[in-house]
Amino acid sequence: MKRTDIQQMPKFFDRYILQVEDIELLEGLKKNASLFEDEAIKDKLLALGDQVYAPDKWTAKDILQHIIDTERIMAYRALRISRNDATPLPGFDENFFAANTTAANRTVDDLLEEFQIVRQSSILLFKNMTASMLQYEGIGSNQPIAPLALGFVLIGHPTHHLKVLKERYFPLV
DSSP states (O other), rough: BBBGOSOOOOOHHHHHHHSSOBBBBHHHHHTTHHHHHHHSHHHHHHHHOOOOSSSTTTOOOHHHHHHHHHHHHHHHHHHHHTOOOOOOOOOOOHHHHTSSSGGGSHHHHHHHHHHHHHHHHHHHHHHOHHHHHHHOEETTTTEEHHHHHHHHHHHHHHHHHHHIIIIIIGOOO
């Protein structure tokens, strides 16, 4: 299924979903998995170290950890909803998560490896959902959302953060 098959565009998450071309979900997840594999991007991430573009902003490693954490949370939501679980799923405080990770002690390569592994898990999860399962609707972060929309969040969210890195962080190195 494609992005245009999303029946109800979820508020807030539309900012990520709408960054994605109208592509098949699995194709988009696979294509997007290589987002950080470009050597120039890796070199910039490594060169940044613990620099931030402004006080109280995350480091590049914090951003990578945030992408990984968000992928896991959104995939979990998609799993629950695709199984027709009607339990409302809570939001999460990204700043609380960021303050409680070990990203500062990890390498960029380690974080990128984890992103690849988590993404492969997400691909397998979505690969085994039927069209009906992708359209089931549940509640996540106090709003209606379907697994299909969550799958496109998984594509658009890292894309959004790579843009932030390129615009605000990469000029520092």
